[in-house]
Amino acid sequence: MTSPTSGGGRPDRVVEGWQSLRDVLADAQRRLMAAGVPSPEVDASLMAAHVLGVPRGRLYLQDPMPNDQRMAFERLLSRRVARVPLQHLLGSAPFRTIELSVGPGVFVPRPETELVAGAAIDALRALPAADRIAVDLCTGSGAIAIALAAEVGGVSVTAVEVDPAAARWARTNAERYAEEVSVSGGSVRVIEADATRCAAPGGPLAELVGTAAVVVMNPPYVPDGAVVRDPEVREHDPARALYGGPDGLRVIRGAIDTAAVLLRAGGQVVIEHSDEQGDKAGELGVPGLLRVDSRWRDVVDHLDLARRPRFTTATRTA
Ligand SMILES: C[S@@+](CC[C@H](N)C(=O)[O-])C[C@H]1O[C@@H](n2cnc3c(N)ncnc32)[C@H](O)[C@@H]1O
DSSP states (O other), X not given: OOOTXXXXXXXXXXXXXXXXXXHHHHHHHHHHHHTTOSOHHHHHHHHHHHHHTSOGGGGGGGOSXXXXXXXXXXXXXXXXXXXXXXXXXXXXXXXXXXXXXXXXXXXXOOHHHHHHHHHHHHHHHTSOGXXXXXXXXXXXXXXXXXXXXXXXXXXXXXXXXXXXXXXXXXXXXXXXXXXXXXXXXXXXXXXXXXXXXXXXXXXXXXGGTXXXXXXXXXXXXXXXXXXXXXXXXXXXXXXXXXXOSTTSOHHHHHHHHHHHHHXXXXXXXXXXXXXXXXXXXXXXXXXHHHHTOTTEEEEEEEEOTTSOEEEEEEEEOO
């Protein structure tokens, strides 16, 4: 066995106990693909970057992969092959401009929700700073709430989450960004409460009744009987984050009532829904629910980047 770095130059061959990063990644991609992981190349390189402590774009500078890191990589890879979510393995998930700590007990924020947060951000930016009062119902990791406060100056966000474990993740994430948010005059507070009841008299959000400019939500919306295909979702996202009653709309209906109570006249609600709960779903869709309700006007359904119905916006009537 020869040293892979003899002479101080780059190794010119793989020797026992060492393996080039390129080979490690190629083997990992094959195993991830065989396990049905949808993005084997990205996942393999992100896990390698994680164990090597370098940005993904600088991975090939680390060639070959030292043994210790190769073992750490192998441990991550075998869990990913077993379909543990990549974000749980890395301990974090990107969301717009922020990075959120995630793990067991909390829903992993999704790229499509970035658009939902974007609609709330646009609505807040259009307002004078003093009016920037927002509520994120069903906050999970705090993704939407913290994104609003990180991207819009002076916004005061209340984030509501019913699940104690998820609320702990949200608090951890809010604390991580607290200083940055407070410098811009904003704040994020996490309240452990039921989004369908929190604005009732005596409830934890009663003081916000009629004051919010924006209420945004990504609630659970999968019908109880629906089969969730991806093991990462089915086995690792909490059931409470996914299932929304027999028609998927149980939490949404209650949270819409809460939004109507919290918003001031002219305030905006932004609601994420499944691609089957858009305009075509009629009364079983989110725009359908709002259109027959005199508390709302200017109901618009929006598509995601894959051109699928993804979220609804509406304005609170006077
Ligand atoms: C689909 S996840 C969305 C999490 C986060 N907003 C996001 O976009 O990543 C839904 C979240 O709503 C929470 N939840 C479910 N029912 C709720 C209720 N009645 N009140 C408050 N939160 C609820 C779940 O625990 C879960 O964290």
